[in-house]
Amino acid sequence: MPRLSTILSEHLSGARRPSETIAACYAAIRAHDDPAMFIALLPEDEAMAQALRLEREGPHGRALWGVPVAVKDNIDDAKFPTTAACPAHAYRPERDSTVVARLKAAGAIVIGKTNLDQFATGLVGVRSPYGVPRNALRPDLVPGGSSSGSASAVSAGIVPIALGTDTAGSGRVPAGLQNIVGLKPSLGLVSTAGVVPACRTLDCVSIFALDIDDAFRALQVIAGPDEADAFSRPVALGNMGDVAPGTRIGVPRVQDLHFGGDGAARAAFATAVARLHALGFETTEIDYTPFLETARLLYEGPWVTERWLVTRDLLEHNPDAIHPVTRTIVETGAARTAGEFFLARYKLADLARAARTVLSRIDILMTPTAPRPVTLVEIEADPIGANSMLGRYTNSVNLLDMAALALPSTLDDDGTARGVTLVGRSGSDALLASLGRLMHQAAALPLGATDERLAQGEPAAAPPVGSIEIAVVGAHLSGMALNHELRDAGAIFVRSARTSPDYRLHALAGGPPARPGLLRVEPGSGAPIAIEIWAMPPEAFGRFVSRIPSPLGIGTLHLEDTTTAQGFLVEAQGVEGATDITAFGGWRAYQASRETVR
Numbered sequence: 001m002p003r004l005s006t007i008l009s010e011h012l013s014g015a016r017r018p019s020e021t022i023a024a025c026y027a028a029i030r031a032h033d034d035p036a037m038f039i040a041l042l043p044e045d046e047a048m049a050q051a052l053r054l055e056r057e058g059p060h061g062r063a064l065w066g067v068p069v070a071v072k073d074n075i076d077d078a079k080f081p082t083t084a085a086c087p088a089h090a091y092r093p094e095r096d097s098t099v100v101a102r103l104k105a106a107g108a109i110v111i112g113k114t115n116l117d118q119f120a121t122g123l124v125g126v127r128s129p130y131g132v133p134r135n136a137l138r139p140d141l142v143p144g145g146s147s148s149g150s151a152s153a154v155s156a157g158i159v160p161i162a163l164g165t166d167t168a169g170s171g172r173v174p175a176g177l178q179n180i181v182g183l184k185p186s187l188g189l190v191s192t193a194g195v196v197p198a199c200r201t202l203d204c205v206s207i208f209a210l211d212i213d214d215a216f217r218a219l220q221v222i223a224g225p226d227e228a229d230a231f232s233r234p235v236a237l238g239n240m241g242d243v244a245p246g247t248r249i250g251v252p253r254v255q256d257l258h259f260g261g262d263g264a265a266r267a268a269f270a271t272a273v274a275r276l277h278a279l280g281f282e283t284t285e286i287d288y289t290p291f292l293e294t295a296r297l298l299y300e301g302p303w304v305t306e307r308w309l310v311t312r313d314l315l316e317h318n319p320d321a322i323h324p325v326t327r328t329i330v331e332t333g334a335a336r337t338a339g340e341f342f343l344a345r346y347k348l349a350d351l352a353r354a355a356r357t358v359l360s361r362i363d364i365l366m367t368p369t370a371p372r373p374v375t376l377v378e379i380e381a382d383p384i385g386a387n388s389m390l391g392r393y394t395n396s397v398n399l400l401d402m403a404a405l406a407l408p409s410t411l412d413d414d415g416t417a418r419g420v421t422l423v424g425r426s427g428s429d430a431l432l433a434s435l436g437r438l439m440h441q442a443a444a445l446p447l448g449a450t451d452e453r454l455a456q457g458e459p460a461a462a463p464p465v466g467s468i469e470i471a472v473v474g475a476h477l478s479g480m481a482l483n484h485e486l487r488d489a490g491a492i493f494v495r496s497a498r499t500s501p502d503y504r505l506h507a508l509a510g511g512p513p514a515r516p517g518l519l520r521v522e523p524g525s526g527a528p529i530a531i532e533i534w535a536m537p538p539e540a541f542g543r544f545v546s547r548i549p550s551p552l553g554i555g556t557l558h559l560e561d562t563t564t565a566q567g568f569l570v571e572a573q574g575v576e577g578a579t580d581i582t583a584f585g586g587w588r589a590y591q592a593s594r595e596t597v598r
Contacts, residue, residue, distance in 0.1 A: 018066025097194025114149025169394025171206025308333025471567025517570025
């Protein structure tokens with residue numbers, strides 16, 4: 001399964017239909033043959049029916065039109081029971097969770113609910129009665145948890161996007177162990193309405209993807225305030241862009257870095273630091289002690305009581321329904337007192353102040369995502385100790401109200417993946433993604449367990465949700481004389497396309513710069529004309545349009561793929577005496593012919 005950006009480009013250009021993508025998705029599921037990846041899978045004929053309906057409707061600006069996605073089975077989708085990997089807890093939700101509703105409104109097709117550590121308690125991915133999803137790179141390693149199935153589905157190329165959840169690292173550790181991107185948004189940026197809580201005050205819905213741009217595009221779809229979630233809050237998302245050369249990046253002091261005795265993991269982190277330097281950034285060692293002490297609070301402090309609240313009825317009436325390791329952990333929450341809670345809150349406030357002092361010297365913190373990989377044999381021998389080790393660098397982030405982005409860093413020949421995580425203040429999601437994109441590009445790794453790689457060179461940015469698409473046909477094309485006007489307005493290239501065969505193109509008099517005029521004509525008397533689609537921020541669109549000179553204007557263009565877009569058109573009287581250049585199929589080809597003549 002290709003990346004999200006590739007799928008969307010192919011869908012919008014007509015190179016691939018959504019139904020073909022769904023067929024390829026289910027073929028990949030059969031070929032991968034991992035019965036523990038999904039707890040529930042939508043029947044292929046139902047997914048195909050959704051794809052065919054979307055084909056008939058057309059994209060209509062939907063950011064995930066026809067894209068298959070997977071959702072962790074502690075997130076409600078009304079088509080499936082929600083189990084949280086505990087059959088005795090299963091219920092049929094009356095409605096979709098907010099995030100699933102937003103995915104579907106954007107044209108996504110939810111193909112199934114993925115496996116997880118029961119009640120999202122664990123970083124290993126093995127605490128489930130539904131089996132252990134395979135690590136797509138090395139089957140002898142744990143897949144990471146708790147969002148094990150979602151991470152494995154993306155790494156294996158089953159789906160380009162999957163949702164997980166993240167309280168202590170569940171959306172980051174599996175990404176680090178499977179060579180994919182794990183985006184953990186700022187607290188409150190993404191609604192958790194319709195999500196089975198782990199620690200409700202700390203929970204986030206996270207995103208797995210093969211690359212940064214795809215993850216950020218999905219974040220743009222699901223982010224935003226939600227009246228149904230008491231913990232939702234307005235957090236400015238912003239857009240990805242250039243990272244200032246002076247951006248200050250911190251790394252833990254050498255004495256704070258521990259890799260569980262894995263020399264290769266230590267070398268991999270050193271490689272990531274060197275990669276930052278090669279990109280022109282300086283790093284500063286910081287005292288990581290406040291973060292480590294905060295991390296210990298998550299399970300050693302009273303926050304485990306939040307997990308007990310979710311499971312207390314089962315613990316009382318049907319304790320054997322809970323995985324033995326999970327039960328051992330959550331039972332301790334029942335004994336916590338109010339006094340312990342307030343003492344922990346006081347300690348957290350002190351640690352948060354110490355962390356803010358450290359962070360005042362930097363803009364972004366980079367850590368290993370996990371100290372080292374863990375084998376299935378190790379986790380069976382030490383189910384709690386090995387799990388705790390995996391959370392060394394992740395457990396503190398939500399307690400300290402920070403955003404984080406896990407990304408691939410190195411991949412050994414035997415399939416051992418080691419990643420790094422960028423951490424920033426609340427609201428730094430776009431900044432983290434912008435730096436992460438540069439680092440991921442520089443790493444030049446395969447994507448997940450697939451054969452696909454990022455193209456070398458500057459990666460394309462994801463158009464912000466809410467952008468207005470505008471079709472350009474002449475001097476505003478890439479590399480042409482007026483293209484800078486689009487870029488100055490914050491527009492982002494989306495794709496190349498062609499009009500329906502109902503247009504004629506004319507070279508207008510005047511200039512410089514030389515301009516064409518695209519005129520709609522009677523059906524059957526025109527030809528397809530090459531255009532480009534750009535996405536422009538809505539606040540810039542009005543200013544841009546107001547500067548367009550007569551006889552040109554903006555109208556609705558009908559495209560070859562049956563969609564429409566706002567774009568440049570010319571008034572009929574404007575082409576009187578102009579040269580008809582329709583036979584060239586586009587302005588760029590016409591200009592090239594003139595250069596050849598000269």
